[in-house]
Amino acid sequence: MSRATVSRVVNGVTSVDENIRQTVERAISSTGYLPNLAARSLVTRRADAIALVLPSESRIVGDPFFTRIVRGVSTVLRPLGVHLVLMMTGADTGDQVVADLRQGRLDGVILVHTYQADPLPTLLLQSRQPVVLSARPAEPIPITYVDVNQTAGGALAAEHLVARGCTRVATITGSLDRPPGHDRLAGFRDAMAELGQPDVVSVEGNFTRESGAAAMEQLIAEYPDVDGVFIASDLMAEGALPVLRKHGRRVPDDMAVVGFDDSSAALSCDPPLTTVRQPVEDMAAEMARQLLRQIDRVDTPIRSVIFEPILVVRQSA
Amino acid sequence: MSRATVSRVVNGVTSVDENIRQTVERAISSTGYLPNLAARSLVTRRADAIALVLPSESRIVGDPFFTRIVRGVSTVLRPLGVHLVLMMTGADTGDQVVADLRQGRLDGVILVHTYQADPLPTLLLQSRQPVVLSARPAEPIPITYVDVNQTAGGALAAEHLVARGCTRVATITGSLDRPPGHDRLAGFRDAMAELGQPDVVSVEGNFTRESGAAAMEQLIAEYPDVDGVFIASDLMAEGALPVLRKHGRRVPDDMAVVGFDDSSAALSCDPPLTTVRQPVEDMAAEMARQLLRQIDRVDTPIRSVIFEPILVVRQSA
């Protein structure tokens, strides 16, 4: 019996005589034969591996957020036997990734939370390599990405604060020059206006714990009558809560607090945080699917997929 | 000029005429030639990729701990061009990994915090595949691992509590049937005895936040005079602190608290936690080195490498 026939059986080609197929399969399982993937890769020109590129400095890593991404991506990749190669951005990540792609070690790339000026997206785009971003890029470039509906998230927070009776509402925003910071604020503002409270106080933070604390100090000093606040990330909320406690404000009685992300911080806060949650696993799975589609056929059209967030109600609001 | 010569230049073989070498290198950089790694892999029988296997349920993932491991491993792998393939344990992880190893897609495996009954270590050992564990296995099997000196960590906590004047000291332990839980307690106890306080109260937790809270409730109820406590993980400490606050105990004035891990929890606690820190990056880098050594030559002797922890003093003690 020839190697060709065995190859056909292994790859599930239908045009194989049933008897022969069974014989081959018996032989395979009795020998414990496994095809050598390097050899296959050489001829199929597929690495069956994709890279997940993460920002190394990030507050993102070291957060369930990241785990959830890996989990979501894996659910799609694992059944297909596609490897997930992890890379934290460093000085030469860009070249490294491009080289791996060209050397046939990688079939595509998922870029998670690239920083604003990251040249990698454009680089990959130009070399026509399969790539998916985890969020809308700051600059509008023709690239496939998956994102959460940030404005809807802000609106969710607004509705909850109003529904629970807050009459003087504020927000601590993220960096306004980044899409998430900008959009969460916009969504929150618009929703508050529609709910009849157009005068929303806002203080700008930068998504760090420290900035959350500072913003809350400022808020309390300048607007002592605020009774509800939407903080655009859990991490900032984590910084803000001790400030409230220090000033004797009880949460949620004196001040209702809604966060964003549903990160680990949300649970470890005292009290646990009511927060806007992104369906990260689903989003990650979708990123994987979009990437595989691009790998499957070049010239897959650019696409962006937006997921809806939900509000997780805990005790802070 | 022959492929063979080019191959020699690419692989830096010394026995090549300097003129020819330069010509080849010029040609390479002007063409932008990159060797196909699948083809190389086929003949060298190296995948230049290793797997990092993580427990999926874990509180470990979603913690800087995990990021630090990746970073440490990457510092060793990246310069060598070795890929880091991430796998979260699932139903079939074991078979998957073994298959990948045999198919030449993976050269070795780093197993992070495997659970007690995990068959994978033994499986890999039997098939003589390169493998390194991130901690001493519960059962004494002949396998290479890297660990922190857990008992020394417990002793560090003891010394600090005594040095700051605590006279009635307790500990909330981790699961005592697991090496870290057992060893941290033993190290703490022994050190306390040497410091003249042999009567250490201990309550057993199981490393979860909830168990930390419950243990602290019990501690306060049964031993109201305790003024210092070593909690065997930051996560448990995070659960315990609100309990102390609820009972009106100030930290550190009424109760000094020392944690273990220096996880994200340590920083987000109020007050920030004094805790025992493992040199995770160094340990991870060492795991990578040990693994590469095994990959380089089979029959590398089993080895265990132990790192010393340090105490990070913040405000809880």
Place this chain on the structure above:
DNA sequence: TTGTAGGCGTTATCAG
């Protein structure tokens, strides 16, 4: 439906 034969892009072995 099956087998034959060529090729995928390297590295490694040997003569020269």
Place this chain on the structure above:
DNA sequence: CTGATAACGCCTACAA
């Protein structure tokens, strides 16, 4: 020091 030449293990026309 260099250049043929033979693997490496698999897939895939193409022919039978």
